[in-house]
Amino acid sequence: MNDFEHLNPAPLALAGEAATLALGARLAGALDAPLVVWLCGDLGAGKTTLVRGVLRGLGFVGKVKSPTYTLVELYATSRLTFHHFDFYRFTHPEEFAEAGLDEYFAANAVCCAEWPEKALPYIPAPDLRIDLEIAGAARVARLSAGSERGAQCLKKIIPPTG
Ligand SMILES: Nc1ncnc2c1ncn2[C@@H]1O[C@H](COP(=O)(O)OP(=O)(O)OP(=O)(O)O)[C@@H](O)[C@H]1O
Ligand SMILES: [Mg+2]
16 A cells, blocks of 8 residues: 555754754755645644745745735746645635645645645645644654655655664
């Protein structure tokens, strides 16, 4: 069934906003389209900040806005197409199809979604899942792969242990 390598990287402590941006920048170098990334975590956990770090890492210099109201923000960087979603305001998951979002996910892009659970069961399963947790004034990130493509991506950013 799941014939990809199950990696279980240690949680990453992110002491401040700069650490979240730095993780995003590291991630930027490991992402390859097509890829579905779920960004999970409470309000204010740092999901948009992480995406900002990724886009900076991809060389995007403009403003990175939260797609809370627009649902999706599209970026074309020199290396790849990046779609940033935020489903927080969904009142029902059928809005995913109603808004025609399948098309964005079918494109050869990196699709990064905040609040993916609000679009279940319509949102495609993640290649890579990132859980951000609020830990006092800091944050903790947990990364896990959901496919071989996701595992390949994780391997590039998590140093091998042992
Ligand atoms: N590692 C960190 N330590 C402390 N604060 C952080 C860290 N990473 C991000 N922040 C701060 O957390 C706040 C919320 O970040 P952000 O908007 O990225 O959260 P979010 O998860 O996207 O929230 P929402 O669910 O509302 O979209 C920002 O002020 C950001 O600077
Ligand atoms: Mg956000």
